[in-house]
Amino acid sequence: AQSVTQLDSQVPVFEEAPVELRCNYSSSVSVYLFWYVQYPNQGLQLLLKYLSGSTLVESINGFEAEFNKSQTSFHLRKPSVHISDTAEYFCAVLGPTGGGADGLTFGKGTHLIIQP
Amino acid sequence: DAGVTQSPTHLIKTRGQQVTLRCSPKSGHDTVSWYQQALGQGPQFIFQYYEEEERQRGNFPDRFSGHQFPNYSSELNVNALLLGDSALYLCASSWDSMNTEAFFGQGTRLTVV
Numbered sequence: 001a002q003s004v005t006q007l008d009s010q011v012p013v014f015e016e017a018p019v020e021l022r023c024n025y026s027s028s029v030s031v032y033l034f035w036y037v038q039y040p041n042q043g044l045q046l047l048l049k050y051l052s053g054s055t056l057v058e059s060i061n062g063f064e065a066e067f068n069k070s071q072t073s074f075h076l077r078k079p080s081v082h083i084s085d086t087a088e089y090f091c092a093v094l095g096p097t098g099g100g101a102d103g104l105t106f107g108k109g110t111h112l113i114i115q116p
Numbered sequence: 117d118a119g120v121t122q123s124p125t126h127l128i129k130t131r132g133q134q135v136t137l138r139c140s141p142k143s144g145h146d147t148v149s150w151y152q153q154a155l156g157q158g159p160q161f162i163f164q165y166y167e168e169e170e171r172q173r174g175n176f177p178d179r180f181s182g183h184q185f186p187n188y189s190s191e192l193n194v195n196a197l198l199l200g201d202s203a204l205y206l207c208a209s210s211w212d213s214m215n216t217e218a219f220f221g222q223g224t225r226l227t228v229v
Binding site: 046090103105108 | 120149151156157158159160161162163164172174206208214215216217218219220221222223
């Protein structure tokens with residue numbers, strides 16, 4: 001069974017500063033990796049995903065994440081954050097790749113707080 | 117495209133009662149999954165429906181059951197409600213059973229009193 005660890009429950013950062021949200025996963029098989037964002041009183045929105053290929057994946061709003069197989073990590077980064085990035089961020093894993101129907105396993109989330 | 121729609125948005129039930137939550141998937145999607153998100157936690161996978169059958173199930177008791185209709189919409193039923201069932205219930209749809217691009221609804225907030 002997979003598990004996902006998001007080490008930081010809250011990350012405060014000043015506007016226009018860089019940020020990194022950490023995610024580590026535990027799995028004995030190849031998996032797919034995801035970052036979802038949840039704004040207050042809303043459902044989850046897919047931010048970016050790693051399925052295969054380049055280990056660096058990017059979103060349309062400036063976030064990027066790098067898959068590191070040796071460290072079983074998929075940290076999320078943004079070089080300059082904006083007030084509108086304030087939200088809860090969830091890392092998730094899906095697998096094994098090539099298997100049958102499955103559900104996402106989520107971490108507990110990291111609350112990104114942008115300070116003006 | 118309305119995306120994934122869930123109803124109702126909020127619900128209050130008494131311990132021991134039964135509840136039914138509903139989900140309409142995004143247009144073109146045939147797979148529906150249900151998740152439970154307790155306050156301050158990440159979502160937990162309940163089960164997935166594809167071709168009107170339960171294909172995969174998470175670690176939830178039999179009190180949690182579901183159904184998928186020919187139009188791909190889905191219901192989640194919870195019997196004998198417990199206080200601990202209070203949570204945000206999220207429905208997600210995808211075009212593939214592997215959920216490599218799942219779209220989530222806004223959820224149903226269930227409060228058990």
